[in-house]
Amino acid sequence: MMGSEDLFHKRKARKSTDNKRKKARRQPYDKVLIVCEGQKTEPVYFEEVRLIHELDSANIEIDGTCGSSPMSVVNHAHALYLKELSSGDSYNKVFCVFDRDRHSTFHKAVKLVETINQELAAEGLSDQVKFKAITSNPSFEYWFLLHYNPTTKPYAPIQGKSVGDQAIDDLRQFIPDYRKTQKGLYQKSIDENTLSSAIANSKRIFESANRSDDSDSCTNVHELVLYLRSMKDA
Template identity: 35%
Template sequence: MDRLEGIVTLPQKRKGKSVNQLRRRKKPRRHASERFLIVCEGEKTEPNYFRRLRGFHRLSTMDVSVCGRECQSGPLQVVNYAEYAFNKDRNFDRVYCVFDGDCEPDKYYEALNRLDSMELKRVSDYGKKAGKAYAYAIPSVPCFELWLLLHYECTDSPFGGSCNDVIDRLRNHIPNYRKNDKEIFEKTQPVLDVACQHAQWLHQKHSDPREDDPYTAVHKLIEAVIKQAQ
């Protein structure tokens, strides 16, 4: 398939339930089937986003724990803190590390490699061995704002590692967008299903976080959280 540049239009048909068809539960569930630990590079934007996502689907902090301010900025710092936080509470089933690719390439690659080789061993509430936990990289190239942009555009045009260029494009749709916006989830949620479609399309074309620009895996985490709420 020839490379597409700029904005494209996707077919409207999509099998299965859409994200926006997954309504809030009338009552909070007791506990999800698995426990997630989400560690974010951003101090406010990403943690705020995932906390609001968790709240929208009536998941508890026990079901989905979100960290951001606790770790320093940078992919390696995120991975290091994720391992530290897991070892403090080895009852998580999955650990997700959310970070950007607009940093020094060697540190970005090292973070990806560490997650590929990381071994996390769970223990039960009674301190007994309970099998493996799984660590996942959720990078965005050049930055998390690419995920937000995909709510409105479907693009595979490279940004050359510039997050500012992504933000400029995003402001065509959210004129007052700024980092640390506490309500960014609510502003974008009505078109969350569109973002997941666009991200899946992009992932079919750009599936290598080490080489591709743009790239994001945020939709995989979104879908995992929503599945927890079903």
């Protein structure tokens, strides 16, 4: 019967070999984790960005298996980061994608991302990995809306309509058949030449918005889109 020490060494050697294989499969650009609050709109969209720009799936991991609250997104992303780190590998960037919508933990989640980065800096790891909150107020659909209308209207809950539902209603003025599982929206923005306008609108509005004021509509999805588009050039 094989001793426990022999089993330990064999498992350790196998783990090391698996990590080397994983690294060998990756391309020479960043390894990135994108954690989204759901399995619908956001993961579908970023997967399309990855495919269109021919970014390797070994480099770009998109996860939508956590809960819908902002805190669950950040905690899940941190857990996945620690798990990968314990395996002897690591992500270069970790993006936490979540909405303001009706979530009471929105600002707490943004603060937690800052705290994680402070801890990484204290450990001397800030140059190797950095967490980033990619937020949308009121919802991710606001990013799509900015392709057509640079609105900064304040959204507030009304009877029977959340702020997220209202953003979808506004978006359907331009994409009447929009649904949360819809594919092809990134390609559509390229074909219709609306992506550059969306990026410019998003950047300008986000930079001027006071993020502590819940009435401000803004998003920084443009930061993640620009990052993914430029990965191969870095």
